[in-house]
Amino acid sequence: MIINQFDNQEDVWPRLLRWARRGYRTALVSLIHIEGSSPRALGAQMAVTDSGEFVGYLSGGCVEKSVALEAVECLQQRHNRSSRYGKDSPYVDIELPCGCGLDIYYDQSLSLALIEQVMQLKQQRVPFWHVTDLPSGQSRIVEMQPGQPASTQRRGDEFWRAHLPAPQMIVIGAGPAVAAIGHIAAAMELETQSYTNNQTTLREVASVGISANHHFATAARLDLSGIDPWSAVVLCFHDHDIEADILHRLLGTPAFYIGAMGSPRAHQLRLQYLQEQGVAEAQIARVKGPIGLIRGAKSRLPLALGIVAEVVAEARTLGLIV
Known part of the structure; x- marks a missing residue:
């Protein structure tokens, strides 16, 4: 049979x-x-x-x-x-x-x-x-x-x-979008991990079945050692001070995608911060924003779907998936 x-x-x-x-x-x-x-x-x-x-x-x-x-x-x-x-x-x-x-x-x-x-x-x-x-x-x-x-x-x-190693989605931040992105990324068979400094977000991510969840207290204690050329990293922060420090560190990794949620104004401010820190223009250009293929999405699921779709499209362009 x-x-x-x-x-x-x-x-x-x-x-x-x-x-x-x-x-x-x-x-x-x-x-x-x-x-x-x-x-x-x-x-x-x-x-x-x-x-x-x-x-x-x-x-x-x-x-x-x-x-x-x-x-x-x-x-x-x-x-x-x-x-x-x-x-x-x-x-x-x-x-x-x-x-x-x-x-x-x-x-x-x-x-x-x-x-x-x-x-x-x-x-x-x-x-x-x-x-x-x-x-x-x-x-x-x-x-x-x-x-x-x-x-x-x-x-x-x-x-x-x-x-090739399976593309992995690493979501760093706090708020309802973290769990939504993790949920949709896992459904797309992307290996998914989340890092958050917020206990509520940690519980939300666990509730959608993502087991690789990590809590960190400060940006300096965030472990980025597992990021490789098959990694996509998405930042979801309202606290842009901690986001800026993490972005600076992420640009030292070989991740194929680095993106951050936020408005066009928020994106300009984060790029300006990186420039003031002396980061090279070529490196700053790696940071994508505003992110997501569904422009103007206001609720978490369409926003998450657009972000995951953008990551998958980038992975396919680079030949990481077919």
């Missing part, structure tokens, strides 16, 4: 690890070639158990059940394989409305040790490639070096699937 566990997870590896540790035999299914225009990007993946349970998706919903059935057959035969769906496919009863051709690779040979290695690198937020030799099915992990193009691609008989 095929059971669809589709839950909007782009990353199937956590589920793959849980299944493997429970003793299930599993297959990793990858989209390794696209002919034409596809609703999913190269490297899209599914994970399937020998009972037919699966997570992930390779199309707009056209092929997943058939792919899961073929993955179960692959597991039963204990042999990796490739297949094609859509254009020039032998599966004439399965149509792809977009008219594309999808080449799919079924890997039933992944070891628990390799799955654990992948998950360790993900948890450590290390970018890497999972390289599969398609004829033999052998896998290896290659860590990316700074400056290397982080693209998923076919290289001869090898498929190099890029894994």
